Amino acid sequence: MVNKLTTDMSLTGNGLRDWIVQRFSAVILGVYFFVLFGFFVFHPHPDYLILSEFFSVTWVRVFSLIALLSLFLHAWVGVWTVITDYVKPFPLRFLLEAFTILLLIIYFFWGIEILWRFV
């Protein structure tokens, strides 16, 4: 049962949905990094002040949140796939999957905490 869980617990349990989520989140991340890239082009030497100013704008903060969520989903689909491809022994796979999901959750909430610290 747990074995089945670790092989089948993809994000949505459905290949098509996982696939769409992965591609959709990739687009969001792509646009987000494009925006970030633009920011760094205009601010070649950012300091704390410039950064905190930028991240206190509401749309940037909302967009960053969406990007964080996308990263979470995108990474889970991708890393889960790689783990199920290469790691066949159950205990190791379980540990790796648990570790990954934990890490992603931590990143997500840590991100929220950072973003909203500027309020």
Add this chain to the structure above:
Amino acid sequence: MKLTNYSFDAVIVGAGGSGMYASLQLAHSGLKVAVLSKVYPTRSHTVSAQGGIAAALGNVHEDDWRWHMFDTVKGSDYLGDQDSIEYMCKNAPTAMYELEHMGMPFSRLENGKIYQRAFGGQTLNYGQGVAQRTCAVADRTGHALLHTLFQNNIKAKTHFFNEWYAIDLVKNAAGDVAGVIAICIATGEMAFFNSKVTILATGGAGRIFETSTNALINTGDGLGMALRAGMPLQDIEMWQFHPTGLPGMGILITEAVRGEGGYLINKDGERFMERYAPHAKDLASRDVVSRSIALELRAGKGFNPGGMDYVKLKLDHLGADVINSRLPGIRELAITFAHSDPLVVPIPVTPTCHYMMGGIPTNMHGQVITLGEQDKDRIVEGLYAIGECACVSVHGANRLGSNSLLDLVVFGRAAGLHAEKAIKSGLPLHPIRESDIEHALTRVERWNTNKNGEDIKTIHDEMQKVMQSDFGVFRIEESMIEGLKKLKALRERLKDARLKDTSQIFNTARIQALELDNLMEVACATAMAALTRKESRGAHSREDYPKRDDLNWLKHLVVFSDLSVNYRPVNMRPDSVDPLKPMERVY
């Protein structure tokens, strides 16, 4: 020897077109059926068929199964049994629709119906014009047919024994067949398949010749089994030489090329078939075209008179669209094996052994017939034969192109229907004794124990050489007598030959040895029959007897394993139409 015992209602040997049609027919009956095949079903030789399947659907023009029947009887040079031919042609359209409903991916006409093309010897209105009667899947009809049947057998949950090789029939004292002995190629396990009905669907034996369009697996296994069980082969002298095989390898170039408008040329660029068959030209029947090519080559009109000689098949004038949509497989083959792209240059071709019209004699239900008391027909209880290994005699002395796939389908179905009825009406497992099984094991025992004889390779090659040189397109008494003598000597040598590799797991050397036994039986029977029939009819063309002789030879010739010869009358009593009287055969 340790033997596993299996018990089935019906055992089908061979998973080509006819075997898998029969199994499909039986699968819906609720009976216990097994299919033994020495290769995975999709490797069977049906897969190589290219041009199509004849059926008077009338999709392109008005058509009538009676016209189809006329063409088939004429094509057979009147040696075909007219009741069987009638049955086949009449049932052809139904069979086509069944295949279509099963999912066979036929090419289509603009109106959405099955595409039909012209083929050799197929005419309108009793010989009045060229008919488009051949249903096609581009030039991959056999592949599409075989895969469709395999797929539907998967759906029907047919029980396949893949890579099991049938060795010999088990026959009881009364002469009834109680099943077969077979070996699992992968493990070497031997088993007795005890069955109420055994259906041989083992295909042809074109590998008796040196060059042949046939797959390497076409070794006449069913024919060898039948001969050793005391049954005869019928009309086995009738071997079709396909006009267009690639020189050397013998790769088939379908007649559909000519059906689509291609034609043959000699080294002067002349379309020589106009001289030999003024009306049908390149679409005359195969025996006629092959002989014409052979005569051209003999007259020095070939492209390579010193070596492997050939004429050429021109189709570049058809244009890229027709070639790529209707003949894509041919283009691939010509490029791969003859380095000739038919879009640009003609393809080299030469007559090549292609099809065995003869085989195990059967009635139109597929039941095997042998000669009983006073040489009267006797049905062998429990044994059927279908497809190329059978001689239900729809092809007589020369088969029309696109009638062979039809034969598989129609008689595979007929045998399935008949066997089902027979089993359901209470056919028992035929009683056997231990000694009956032991008898069927003698051959494989011999190969396991012979230690000192010669290798099979030389015997195999010499047999093919003899067949190629003495029993080809043209035949003549003196060389056939010589040829038969050599074959008899080879058959004796084969009895003492030995196998170096006697391992159990996937021992293909052992399978080849067992196959050679069968090839040798068929080669000897062919030689004997060819020497005996003193006339020219269809594919059997004797230089010393160049005319057809209906008075003496309008009869089936049967040969037994001891090379004794006998005769059976040709059936001239169709059920619903008037008999077709022999006429002079011109195209």
Add this chain to the structure above:
Amino acid sequence: MRFSIYRYNPETDAKPYMKDYEVDVPHDSDMMVLQALMLIKDQDETLSFRASCREGVCGSDGMNINGLNRLACLTPVSSLKAPITIRPLVNMTVIRDLVVDFTLFFQQYEKVQPYLQNHAEPPATERLQSPEERAALDGLYECILCACCTSFCPSSWWNPEKFIGPAGLLWAARFLADTRDTATEERLANLQDPFSVYRCRTIMNCTVVCPKNLNPAAAIAGIRHKMVEKGS
């Protein structure tokens, strides 16, 4: 010309080994690898391999030749660098020498229900299909089940039991493309788990090695496309 061939007979050999053979190949010969193998078998009858049609339509003689999966009967010796190394199809259980076990391969094929499904009563004659509709099957139905593609697919190496593999999926696409088939939704639903189709990473090995020049990778993309269209 030297051939180096993978040999293994579980009855006698503790483990597989490579064995060298010399074959006389005339300079301008158009000999195929299959014929060379037959000549080698004349020297050493213990060498086992499968072959049937010898013209590339039966799918018996798929093997790994100089690193690529190909059909022996369609591979000219002259196109290869010596020594020619021949191994069984990659990642399949070896029964003996160049003969591999096809059981799993055919199981994967059967999973896609490779037969026409249409529960409506068939008409008295053929079901109609326009030439354009029929053309949708071209490039799909010609598959010969030689397993060259599936055996060469990394996704199949990683998940041989769960990922159907390019050959099976090509057949799935063939029936999805057939206007006569009415089981499209069930077929798509059966393939929607995270493994059957979606383990394809478009590595394209299948398309590179297909001896019939088919494109299983495109067929798989087509299946995904159909799933998105159906929005299920």
